[in-house]
Amino acid sequence: MPPSVLKHALVKPSTAKPSAASTRPVKKKREGVAGYVFLTPWMLGLMGITAVPMLGSLVLSFTNYDLLSPFTEVQWVGLKNYARMFGNDPHYLHAVRVTLVFGLVAVPLKLGAALGVAVLLNRERRFTGWFRGLFYLPSLLGGSVALALVWRAMWSRDGAFNTLFGLDGPNWINEPDFALGTLVVLGVWQFGAPMVIFLAGLKQIPTELYEAASVDGANKLRSFWHITLPGLSPVIFFNLVLETIHGFQGFTSAYVISGGTGGPIDATLMYTLYLYRTGWSEYQMGYASAMAWVFLVAIAIITAVLFSTGRFWVHYGENS
Amino acid sequence: MHRAAMSQGTSRRTLLLGALAAPVLAACGSKEAEQPAPMSTEPVELSIFWWGADARAKATEDALALYKTKYPFVSFKTTWQGNQGYYDKLATLAAGGNAPDIFQIDDGALSEYAERNVTLDLNPYMANKKLDVSKFPESLWKYGEVGGKLSGVPTGENTPGMIYNKQLITELGLTEPKTGMSWEDLISWAEPVYAKSGNKVYGTMDPSADYKALWMWLRQQGKELYANKAIGAAKEDLVKWFTLWKGARDRKSAPTADLIHEANGGDVTKQLVVTGTAATSFLWANQITEVQAKTKQTLGVMAYPGNPNAQWARAALYFSVARSSAKKDRAVDVINFLVNSNEVGKLWGADRGLSANLDVRKAVADGLTDATAKTAFAFETDMATKFGKAPAVPPKGHVKVRALLTTIAESVQYGKADAAAAADQFLKEANAALGA
Numbered sequence: 229m230p231p232s233v234l235k236h237a238l239v240k241p242s243t244a245k246p247s248a249a250s251t252r253p254v255k256k257k258r259e260g261v262a263g264y265v266f267l268t269p270w271m272l273g274l275m276g277i278t279a280v281p282m283l284g285s286l287v288l289s290f291t292n293y294d295l296l297s298p299f300t301e302v303q304w305v306g307l308k309n310y311a312r313m314f315g316n317d318p319h320y321l322h323a324v325r326v327t328l329v330f331g332l333v334a335v336p337l338k339l340g341a342a343l344g345v346a347v348l349l350n351r352e353r354r355f356t357g358w359f360r361g362l363f364y365l366p367s368l369l370g371g372s373v374a375l376a377l378v379w380r381a382m383w384s385r386d387g388a389f390n391t392l393f394g395l396d397g398p399n400w401i402n403e404p405d406f407a408l409g410t411l412v413v414l415g416v417w418q419f420g421a422p423m424v425i426f427l428a429g430l431k432q433i434p435t436e437l438y439e440a441a442s443v444d445g446a447n448k449l450r451s452f453w454h455i456t457l458p459g460l461s462p463v464i465f466f467n468l469v470l471e472t473i474h475g476f477q478g479f480t481s482a483y484v485i486s487g488g489t490g491g492p493i494d495a496t497l498m499y500t501l502y503l504y505r506t507g508w509s510e511y512q513m514g515y516a517s518a519m520a521w522v523f524l525v526a527i528a529i530i531t532a533v534l535f536s537t538g539r540f541w542v543h544y545g546e547n548s
Numbered sequence: 549m550h551r552a553a554m555s556q557g558t559s560r561r562t563l564l565l566g567a568l569a570a571p572v573l574a575a576c577g578s579k580e581a582e583q584p585a586p587m588s589t590e591p592v593e594l595s596i597f598w599w600g601a602d603a604r605a606k607a608t609e610d611a612l613a614l615y616k617t618k619y620p621f622v623s624f625k626t627t628w629q630g631n632q633g634y635y636d637k638l639a640t641l642a643a644g645g646n647a648p649d650i651f652q653i654d655d656g657a658l659s660e661y662a663e664r665n666v667t668l669d670l671n672p673y674m675a676n677k678k679l680d681v682s683k684f685p686e687s688l689w690k691y692g693e694v695g696g697k698l699s700g701v702p703t704g705e706n707t708p709g710m711i712y713n714k715q716l717i718t719e720l721g722l723t724e725p726k727t728g729m730s731w732e733d734l735i736s737w738a739e740p741v742y743a744k745s746g747n748k749v750y751g752t753m754d755p756s757a758d759y760k761a762l763w764m765w766l767r768q769q770g771k772e773l774y775a776n777k778a779i780g781a782a783k784e785d786l787v788k789w790f791t792l793w794k795g796a797r798d799r800k801s802a803p804t805a806d807l808i809h810e811a812n813g814g815d816v817t818k819q820l821v822v823t824g825t826a827a828t829s830f831l832w833a834n835q836i837t838e839v840q841a842k843t844k845q846t847l848g849v850m851a852y853p854g855n856p857n858a859q860w861a862r863a864a865l866y867f868s869v870a871r872s873s874a875k876k877d878r879a880v881d882v883i884n885f886l887v888n889s890n891e892v893g894k895l896w897g898a899d900r901g902l903s904a905n906l907d908v909r910k911a912v913a914d915g916l917t918d919a920t921a922k923t924a925f926a927f928e929t930d931m932a933t934k935f936g937k938a939p940a941v942p943p944k945g946h947v948k949v950r951a952l953l954t955t956i957a958e959s960v961q962y963g964k965a966d967a968a969a970a971a972d973q974f975l976k977e978a979n980a981a982l983g984a
Contacts, residue, residue: 295643296664316980385806402806404962487813488632489951492805493959508636510948510981511660513643 289518294511302514309518320519322494323502330408330498331475334415338475339467342419346426347456360427367420376414376484383410401485404495411496414481422467429463430456461542469534473527479504499523592875594882595625597641598652599634601816601838604899611892615885622878631814635947642666647870649879653700654865655691655941656950661868662699663944668869669697673880680888683905687938688861694941700866701883704901707851707859707931708760709833713749713821714848720744725828727851727930731765731792734828734853738801741827753820754802755830756793757812757957759950760852765789767858772939777982779949779975786971790960794967802826805961812954817842833927834864834898840920847920849927851934859931860938864901897921902928948981 264271289309293302313320349360369375382388383400390397400406437455446454457464479500482490490497490505503523507516598608605628612624627648629637635657641647647666661667670692673679679701681689692700710725717724722744725737738751755761762781763773772780781789796802807825810818816835820826822842831839836849851859867886869879886892893908898921903909913929916922942949956974959965965973 294664295639296661296666298665318977399806399810402809404964487815489813489954491812491955491958492809493955493962493964505951508639509951511639511664 285517293514327499342422364420433459595648596650597648662694667699702863706864706901715846750803768854790967857936945982
């Protein structure tokens with residue numbers, strides 16, 4: 229949801245609470261208990277499915293746990309796993325590179341496509357609703373296995389892509405120089421979710437601004453540059469953060485398209501795929517756990533950096 | 549698992565691990581039913597897990613049904629799936645303490661599981677005659693030993709086989725390749741196929757990324773793929789191997805890298821004899837029935853090139869019993885039945901290799917009707933007269949080495965690395981993986 233909405237959501241309860249608290253403290257306490265009771269299912273899920281396993285993996289990341297040996301044989305290895313990542317594992321650094329390239333290319337392209345189509349679909353015309361639905365459709369299929377399989381077939385030597393453009397092209401997915409590109413295209417194609425959010429954001433920009441601008445003689449491009457982009461910047465920021473995190477985590481398409489190997493010659497060896505392969509196929513779960521934690525910290529840092537740049541280009545209504 | 553950690557009262561770290569990690573990873577495990585007395589007639593359910601195609605699933609279910617008619621109180625919980633992802637699933641099950649009572653495994657993974665004590669040592673069962681391998685060739689059942697422990701029972705014997713498109717070769721007016729021809733001869737033989745087929749079909753698959761082929765080629769020069777916990781080949785050997793196949797690709801005897809990559813995935817439907825892009829595929833001899841079912845062309849099978857005495861009595865697959873199983877005795881009895889029963893042998897044919905029990909093998913051979921199955925049997929029977937000494941089962945780390953060879957050989961095939969650099973990289977990374 230756009231940050232403006234988020235702000236409202238945050239503000240409301242804090243204004244409502246004190247009044248209830250000052251009048252009847254006992255009831256508040258009881259409500260508090262009820263609140264926790266209602267939270268229990270979620271808390272249990274969080275603890276059991278997310279928090280405890282995460283802590284477990286943190287512990288394992290300092291061990292040589294190999295998935296199959298009994299726990300009695302697990303040995304503490306200190307920071308060895310972490311050192312290995314950056315000192316002695318060319319495949320790891322390669323996977324980082326592949327993931328960065330994927331993220332840095334796919335995310336801007338996807339957001340650009342989403343914004344472009346959102347602007348086009350913002351005007352009410354006949355069938356606009358239909359088009360919105362159609363453009364959103366690929367996102368519904370999400371990171372599905374079926375889609376990745378279709379993708380494989382599409383980019384093969386005599387697949388849809390070569391046939392459609394009459395190319396005597398290669399099997400794109402089997403070419404180390406292009407395989408990652410096909411994954412990027414697949415990612416970009418699923419721009420529906422950010423598009424819908426952009427559409428909602430566009431609706432929030434007051435039309436008076438455009439009217440005033442056109443009275444002053446501004447053309448469409450300048451209106452877009454000086455009104456749409458600043459007005460939309462909170463939404464762009466939101467989408468950027470979300471898609472960046474999502475982009476770096478890409479797994480399913482790379483797994484299915486490369487048959488789980490990250491091939492050809494590690495061209496599609498995304499970070500999460502290498503992590504998976506290390507843990508489950510090569511029985512180095514301790515090392516894989518360490519990778520997972522570095523990944524978590526890296527994504528947190530990237531997100532923090534994005535937030536810190538936000539000050540310079542994200543305009544919330546009240547400041548402008 | 550965590551119970552074991554507690555009782556032995558080892559270091560505090562282990563305790564911490566047990567306390568923190570075990571509930572996570574082993575949470576749903578250890579719902580061990582009360583152990584039934586050996587060979588009791590209490591109703592018992594055994595879980596059994598394998599990979600394979602539909603035909604294997606049906607044959608296996610039928611075989612288990614036969615066991616059930618003998619022992620009606622035994623029931624089976626069968627799970628099977630395709631090859632891809634099988635070991636991921638098995639590892640996850642084992643890690644969670646839910647390893648199936650009986651599971652299928654191959655020599656690529658046997659050491660990984662045996663050295664980590666997932667598999668039950670079957671030697672005691674062999675000693676007290678609960679497991680009868682007396683009719684097996686000795687070298688075959690010994691190929692189930694890892695570090696002195698009998699970790700798997702071979703379901704059958706199998707050898708790598710080069711499957712070729714017999715029909716196409718005849719149509720192009722070429723002679724068929726023959727067991728015993730050298731690797732260089734194969735490449736020369738393959739050269740005219742491309743031009744004669746109107747630039748459609750390459751003569752031979754390039755198996756430089758296939759550890760089976762490399763291993764065979766090394767053995768023909770008196771070396772092994774593995775020497776203890778290291779790679780048995782020297783840099784010059786690997787350079788020679790990569791260069792041999794680079795020559796084949798340059799001469800158009802072997803296909804382009806993208807086609808080779810497609811087949812390297814191992815999927816039967818993607819093999820080049822099936823897709824019609826090459827006249828040979830480097831597989832397992834018994835896979836000819838599976839591959840033949842996917843193509844209308846008539847296929848043949850021969851040994852990998854070079855002297856066939858580099859081959860050995862190799863277990864096609866094994867059945868292993870999980871050490872954590874609560875029904876070990878019954879599980880061993882089921883395996884004993886599956887590998888020694890004539891009826892099961894007939895149901896399975898050559899699907900899990902040529903029956904390990906020689907009496908069963910003979911009975912199966914006598915009853916064969918399918919032409920392809922006959923070919924497979926004839927081939928394997930002939931190979932058995934040529935076998936050399938068996939090496940040790942590939943060591944722990946083999947899975948990673950196999951994947952490394954694929955990646956690194958492919959980098960040569962795609963022209964991204966030269967043979968010398970590839971050989972260096974392979975030796976460095978493979979030895980590191982084996983030493984770990």
